[in-house]
Amino acid sequence: MHNIELLEKQWKRYQIKKYFPLIAVALFLLIGSIVFNMFDSKISNDSLISKQSNMIAAHKAYDKENLPFFTHGAIEIMEPAFSGHQALVAAVINQESNTTEEINDTNNTDRPAIAESKSNLSINNMQTDKEEYRKQKIKINLEQTTDINSITDVMRRFYESKDPNDSLFLAINYYEQNDYSKAFYWAIETNKITEDLEESWLIMAKSKAKMGDRNEAIRILRAYAAKTNSKKALDLLNQIETNQW
Amino acid sequence: MKNRFQIAKSAFVDAIDINEYIEIGSSYMVMTQLENVIQKPFKMVILFGRPGTGKSILLKNLFEQIKNQKEMHLFETPSSNKQEFLRQLFKAIKKEDSPLDADVDFVDLVNYCKSIKDQREIIFLLDEAQMYAIDIFEKIRLISDTNAVKFIISLHQHEKEELLTQTHFSSRIWERIELKNITPQEQAIYIHKKLSNKNLIDIANSIKDKNLKLIYKYTNGNYRECNKLMFTIFEICEYYDRYNPLKMMNINSIPNKIIEMAGLKLGYINA
Numbered sequence: 143m144h145n146i147e148l149l150e151k152q153w154k155r156y157q158i159k160k161y162f163p164l165i166a167v168a169l170f171l172l173i174g175s176i177v178f179n180m181f182d183s184k185i186s187n188d189s190l191i192s193k194q195s196n197m198i199a200a201h202k203a204y205d206k207e208n209l210p211f212f213t214h215g216a217i218e219i220m221e222p223a224f225s226g227h228q229a230l231v232a233a234v235i236n237q238e239s240n241t242t243e244e245i246n247d248t249n250n251t252d253r254p255a256i257a258e259s260k261s262n263l264s265i266n267n268m269q270t271d272k273e274e275y276r277k278q279k280i281k282i283n284l285e286q287t288t289d290i291n292s293i294t295d296v297m298r299r300f301y302e303s304k305d306p307n308d309s310l311f312l313a314i315n316y317y318e319q320n321d322y323s324k325a326f327y328w329a330i331e332t333n334k335i336t337e338d339l340e341e342s343w344l345i346m347a348k349s350k351a352k353m354g355d356r357n358e359a360i361r362i363l364r365a366y367a368a369k370t371n372s373k374k375a376l377d378l379l380n381q382i383e384t385n386q387w
Numbered sequence: 388m389k390n391r392f393q394i395a396k397s398a399f400v401d402a403i404d405i406n407e408y409i410e411i412g413s414s415y416m417v418m419t420q421l422e423n424v425i426q427k428p429f430k431m432v433i434l435f436g437r438p439g440t441g442k443s444i445l446l447k448n449l450f451e452q453i454k455n456q457k458e459m460h461l462f463e464t465p466s467s468n469k470q471e472f473l474r475q476l477f478k479a480i481k482k483e484d485s486p487l488d489a490d491v492d493f494v495d496l497v498n499y500c501k502s503i504k505d506q507r508e509i510i511f512l513l514d515e516a517q518m519y520a521i522d523i524f525e526k527i528r529l530i531s532d533t534n535a536v537k538f539i540i541s542l543h544q545h546e547k548e549e550l551l552t553q554t555h556f557s558s559r560i561w562e563r564i565e566l567k568n569i570t571p572q573e574q575a576i577y578i579h580k581k582l583s584n585k586n587l588i589d590i591a592n593s594i595k596d597k598n599l600k601l602i603y604k605y606t607n608g609n610y611r612e613c614n615k616l617m618f619t620i621f622e623i624c625e626y627y628d629r630y631n632p633l634k635m636m637n638i639n640s641i642p643n644k645i646i647e648m649a650g651l652k653l654g655y656i657n658a
Contacts, residue, residue: 146623146626146627146630146648149623149648149651149652150648152648152651152658153644153647153648153651153658155658156647156651156656156657156658159658
């Protein structure tokens with residue numbers, strides 16, 4: 143008779159040996175998938191940041207090459223990393239403005255720290271512009287809201303689809319919130335995609351005017367009016383030139 | 388009273404016992420082939436295969452089947468030397484003992500064989516022939532030339548191959564029959580029949596397909612290896628049945644654990 147107890151011990155060792163490769167492979171795959179997921183999410187964040195950096199660089203290049211009337215006022219805008227906290231940082235440095243100060247919104251950690259130029263420009267025609275915009279048929283299906291989540295949703299959608307209606311929506315939205323630097327930024331984004339949206343030009347000019355850069359606003363409106371002979375642009379140009387706006 | 392597993396393991400004792408012979412597909416084919424060959428004017432037939440493929444029991448079965456129809460002699464154990472072999476031949480052919488104080492005169496024996504041609508047909512079955520020396524093979528060749536004496540030679544594959552391929556030898560070989568390991572299906576039948584012959588139907592039914600697959604994996608369809616493994620499996624079962632009866636009570640199938648333990652014991656697998 144065999145020594146059964148010894149055989150049983152050997153059998154247990156054999157089972158471990160038999161299933162060790164399977165266990166090892168399973169563990170390897172598990173660890174591999176965890177590492178991959180971590181790495182993948184990091185890559186996604188990095189790629190989004192990189193994408194945004196590229197956009198900013200492109201924006202600068204666009205400023206220099208296509209909008210010579212902006213050259214006296216450099217703009218630096220940092221857009222948020224959407225996957226993390228939705229921090230939106232926009233910095234506008236205007237060479238002609240000495241009133242720049244940083245404003246940190248402490249009410250919501252998700253909201254951006256903003257460097258904003260203050261301006262003393264009037265807002266006489268603000269209400270009129272709003273009404274005109276509402277009359278205009280713009281393909282925006284989203285509700286206009288100041289909810290930061292909705293705004294970031296629109297931003298996210300814009301980065302995915304590059305729909306100028308989305309960027310115009312953001313420009314108008316920020317303008318209505320008196321956040322003129324961001325309004326100007328999103329108007330430029332809109333113009334990069336299409337130069338045919340009149341509202342975008344008007345927001346761009348009005349934002350500049352609100353930020354105290356009246357000359358720049360005039361140059362924008364002249365450029366657009368020369369190109370399209372737009373009545374609205376000419377009216378606004380006239381109002382700004384005559385200090386009635 | 389014998390434990391049922393004791394009876395089961397006794398079915399797989401590795402012995403050439405014709406009463407334990409299980410005829411399955413491939414062995415039946417070879418048997419039929421041999422029965423046909425011995426009706427022909429052959430000189431030599433070579434039965435070859437790896438150890439444990441059932442050559443010995445097949446020869447014995449042939450001997451038992453034909454011994455009453457033909458003059459047939461089975462040499463199960465090879466002679467240790469040429470003279471002893473010749474004495475065995477002498478005794479079988481002349482039906483008398485050779486003189487103890489003198490060597491067998493081979494030429495005289497050959498002449499005698501020639502003289503009985505067409506009167507007698509003597510068939511020698513030589514098992515384990517790979518153990519015979521080359522000069523004995525030469526004697527076999529010369530005696531087979533008389534056409535009165537014929538040989539069915541069983542030997543391991545690849546042994547004595549050089550000799551058998553030589554023209555003077557190979558020209559006298561009527562047929563070469565190879566015995567191979569059995570298929571999984573044949574092995575399943577073999578195991579089932581072995582147990583059924585001992586009236587152990589319940590144990591036979593408790594060996595399921597998964598068990599048979601594992602048994603085949605270890606034994607590769609070799610009869611001897613199969614017998615060894617089955618014997619060890621039932622030995623382990625016997626132990627559990629005796630010392631840990633709960634483990635073997637109402638058992639519907641033999642656990643693969645027991646087969647693996649037997650495999651470890653016999654060195655088919657290593658821990």
